[in-house]
Amino acid sequence: MHVLLDTGPWVALLCRDDGYHAWSRAQWALLDQPVLTCEAVVAETCFLLARHGFDPAAALKMLERGVVRIGFDVQEQMAAVRALFERYDNVPASLADACLLRMSELHEPSKVFTLDRDFQIYRRHGRRTVPVISPWA
Numbered sequence: 001m002h003v004l005l006d007t008g009p010w011v012a013l014l015c016r017d018d019g020y021h022a023w024s025r026a027q028w029a030l031l032d033q034p035v036l037t038c039e040a041v042v043a044e045t046c047f048l049l050a051r052h053g054f055d056p057a058a059a060l061k062m063l064e065r066g067v068v069r070i071g072f073d074v075q076e077q078m079a080a081v082r083a084l085f086e087r088y089d090n091v092p093a094s095l096a097d098a099c100l101l102r103m104s105e106l107h108e109p110s111k112v113f114t115l116d117r118d119f120q121i122y123r124r125h126g127r128r129t130v131p132v133i134s135p136w137a
Contacts, residue, residue, distance in 0.1 A: 001032070001109050001110065001111065002035075002036055002071075002107040002108075002109065002110035002111075003031050003032070003035040003036065003110070003111055003113050003133065004035070004036050004037065004071075004100050004103050004104060004107065004110050004111065004112045004113065005035045005036065005037040005041060005068060005113050006037075006041060006096065006097075006100055006112055006113060006114035006115070006116055006119075007041050007044040007045050007048065007096060007116075008020065008114055008115030008116060009024040009027065009028075009113050009114065009115055009133075010024075010037075010041070010045045010059060010068075011045055011048045011049060011052075012024035012115070013025055013028055014049060014054060014058050014059060015049070015052055015054055020115055020135065023135055027113065027133055031113070033066075033067045033068075034066055034067055034068060034069045035067070035068055035069070035113065036068075036069055036070075036071030036072070036103065036107060036110075037068055037069070037070065037071065037072075037100075038070065038071070038072040038074065038096065038099040038100060038103060039070060039072070039074065039099075040074070040094070040095040040096035040099050041096045041099070041100065042059065042060075042063070042070070043096075044094070044096050045059045046059055046060070071103060071107060072099055072102070072103050072106075074095075074099060077099075077102050077106075080102050080105075081095070081098045081099060081102055084098040084101055084102060085098055087126075088121070088122065091118055091121055091122075092118075093118065093122075097116065097118060097119075097122070100112055100114075100119075101119075101122050101124065101130065104124050104130050104131075105124050105125055109131075110131065111131040111132055111133050112130055112131070112132045112133070112134075113132075113133040113134075114132055114133070114134050115134060115135065116134075117134075117136065119132050119134070120132075120136075
């Protein structure tokens with residue numbers, strides 16, 4: 001089972017004052033590593049860590065140690081990602097969301113480790129729910 005890491009739990013894991021820190025830490029302890037992510041999630045995570053006064057290098061160190069790996073090439077998947085933006089034009093989907101959704105299609109079986117409820121709306125391959133690891137799942 002591939003675990004696809006979204007921004008929310010990654011930030012929560014690294015920020016002790018985050019409301020989801022304990023939950024993210026407990027879930028992280030149960031995961032087989034490495035987990036996969038995309039560059040858009042890395043960018044969002046680094047931005048949010050810095051914005052909240054935490055060192056974004058902590059996220060990059062996880063990549064260097066190999067516990068998180070980039071498992072997606074947006075250039076190779078551009079047409080599919082664009083199609084997802086078009087399909088979900090009524091949902092404020094981010095590039096990270098679209099990439100993770102596409103990753104869930106490419107890396108089966110997989111679960112998206114997320115705090116984002118929009119993954120309840122998104123569908124893999126047009127009609128299949130996206131399995132998630134989330135507080136509401």
